[in-house]
Amino acid sequence: MSVKVRKGEYVLVEVDEKMKLGRVQSFDDTTVSLMLQKDFPYVKDAAEYDRSQVRVNFGADPLPGRAYGYDLGVLHRGTIEHDFWGSIHFMYRPDKKTTRLLKNSLDRTAKRVEKLELTEFVERFTTEIRPKQGKWAGMYLHSKNDLVPHRVWYAPEWSQRDPDTMDNVIFHEFGHVVRHNGVIDLRYRGRWVSLWQKSIANVKIESRQLKEIRSLIESADPEEARFAQMLKEATADLGPRVHKAIVDWFNQAHNIKMRDLELLWKSGKSDQLMSLWPDHLIDTHDLKPVVSEYATKNSEELFAESFAFYCQKKKLPSKVQSLLDDSLRLARETILEPDEHDHEE
Numbered sequence: 001m002s003v004k005v006r007k008g009e010y011v012l013v014e015v016d017e018k019m020k021l022g023r024v025q026s027f028d029d030t031t032v033s034l035m036l037q038k039d040f041p042y043v044k045d046a047a048e049y050d051r052s053q054v055r056v057n058f059g060a061d062p063l064p065g066r067a068y069g070y071d072l073g074v075l076h077r078g079t080i081e082h083d084f085w086g087s088i089h090f091m092y093r094p095d096k097k098t099t100r101l102l103k104n105s106l107d108r109t110a111k112r113v114e115k116l117e118l119t120e121f122v123e124r125f126t127t128e129i130r131p132k133q134g135k136w137a138g139m140y141l142h143s144k145n146d147l148v149p150h151r152v153w154y155a156p157e158w159s160q161r162d163p164d165t166m167d168n169v170i171f172h173e174f175g176h177v178v179r180h181n182g183v184i185d186l187r188y189r190g191r192w193v194s195l196w197q198k199s200i201a202n203v204k205i206e207s208r209q210l211k212e213i214r215s216l217i218e219s220a221d222p223e224e225a226r227f228a229q230m231l232k233e234a235t236a237d238l239g240p241r242v243h244k245a246i247v248d249w250f251n252q253a254h255n256i257k258m259r260d261l262e263l264l265w266k267s268g269k270s271d272q273l274m275s276l277w278p279d280h281l282i283d284t285h286d287l288k289p290v291v292s293e294y295a296t297k298n299s300e301e302l303f304a305e306s307f308a309f310y311c312q313k314k315k316l317p318s319k320v321q322s323l324l325d326d327s328l329r330l331a332r333e334t335i336l337e338p339d340e341h342d343h344e345e
């Protein structure tokens with residue numbers, strides 16, 4: 001007995017013990033023709049299967065969820081052409097208010113990008129609109145595959161209908177496009193890395209607090225508690241940023257990772273470990289206000305977030321602004337051709 005199908009429904013077919021998701025194009029008593037959804041709408045792969053291969057029918061409007069590695073909440077629902085940004089693929093159906101917010105934001109950001117003379121970069125990627133899932137507001141996906149273009153996606157719901165936030169997301173992701181396709185020179189990337197390294201310890205921990213944390217850790221028995229656990233407990237009152245700052249500090253100042261700290265601790269070398277303990281962590285005020293959660297993640301995020309701040313005419317620290325100016329000048333001169341791929345990551 002075969003699963004019932006109708007045109008426009010999403011079904012899974014079993015092929016060599018693997019499941020493929022497709023949208024029914026046509027069918028008869030024995031066969032079904034599907035538009036396969038992997039990499040759709042970029043790769044339009046139609047294929048015919050035996051009706052007996054159909055395993056599940058999700059209907060024309062599947063409920064969000066995952067099945068055999070497919071995300072049923074992210075399916076191509078339609079494409080619009082924006083005057084400036086080009087093809088925009090909707091991977092779900094946002095409500096009317098959200099759609100309007102997004103369109104206004106696309107128009108506003110377009111004007112700004114044009115003014116910054118970065119229009120050429122718009123041809124280097126295509127845009128997807130996705131439902132809000134998890135913590136991401138958007139993402140830039142640098143393609144390594146010639147069939148699929150570089151992509152940017154946004155989840156407009158993430159902005160909670162705040163136009164400024166929506167603009168920020170669009171500029172931020174466009175910042176990734178500019179960096180990946182224009183700021184290729186390793187010397188420039190190095191300058192961003194070093195700027196970022198200075199911005200990591202954006203948490204101020206007083207000597208007194210460091211001493212307290214240290215004595216809490218020292219009071220523990222390495223046989224009974226892991227170092228990571230003790231550090232977490234000892235910094236619990238001060239928050240995860242303090243915890244992270246200390247871990248980062250060991251990594252940067254001594255090139256010691258948590259795993260190595262754990263080994264020292266476990267092998268009874270806690271004295272040696274404590275001799276490395278910081279007595280003063282530096283707060284880099286000079287990087288505020290760029291230092292947002294994003295900017296502290298890595299140098300690439302610092303670039304993207306600084307770019308977004310600049311596009312939104314928010315004031316940047318002078319060091320950041322001048323490096324950004326240099327980088328954008330470079331980007332305008334050295335934009336990668338569409339078929340040149342940057343294989344760095």
Ligand SMILES: [Zn+2]
Binds near residue numbers: 172176294301304
């Ligand atoms: Zn980012």
